[in-house]
Amino acid sequence: MTKRDAVFPANRHALYDLHQYSPAIRSGDLLFVSGQVGSRDDGSPEPDFARQVKLAFANLRDVLQAAGCSFDDVVDVTSFHTDPEKQLETVMAVRAQEIGEAPWPTWTAIGVTWLAGFDFEIKVIARLPAKTN
Structure with missing residues (x-):
């Protein structure tokens, strides 16, 4: 088995x-991104819901960018x-x-009763852009 090819954003x-x-984990030409939440830098939930959602998308964007992707490469979303x-x-x-x-x-979109103190989480699968030499 090959080792997991983990992706971490610069601002972990x-x-x-x-x-x-x-x-996130790269596997072949796909990127599997873990659920991203609207956390502050210390990992605590942002209490304002709209800001929490914006932070979750910002965290997701950071992970995608770390893998060389953008929202244009996302093929599947679960929230x-x-x-x-x-x-x-x-x-x-x-x-x-x-x-x-x-x-x-x-x-x-899935309704849940608990997200470890958060109110919104988003995870995606993206296709990694073809590498050009």
């Missing part, structure tokens, strides 16, 4: 070590919401700013 936050996970009905409008507004116009990636 405390949660990766605290919860012992890699932000987790502690109160989807109340939160969806805010999430969709941030999503529109970050992901942009159609064609959009596939997206599955």
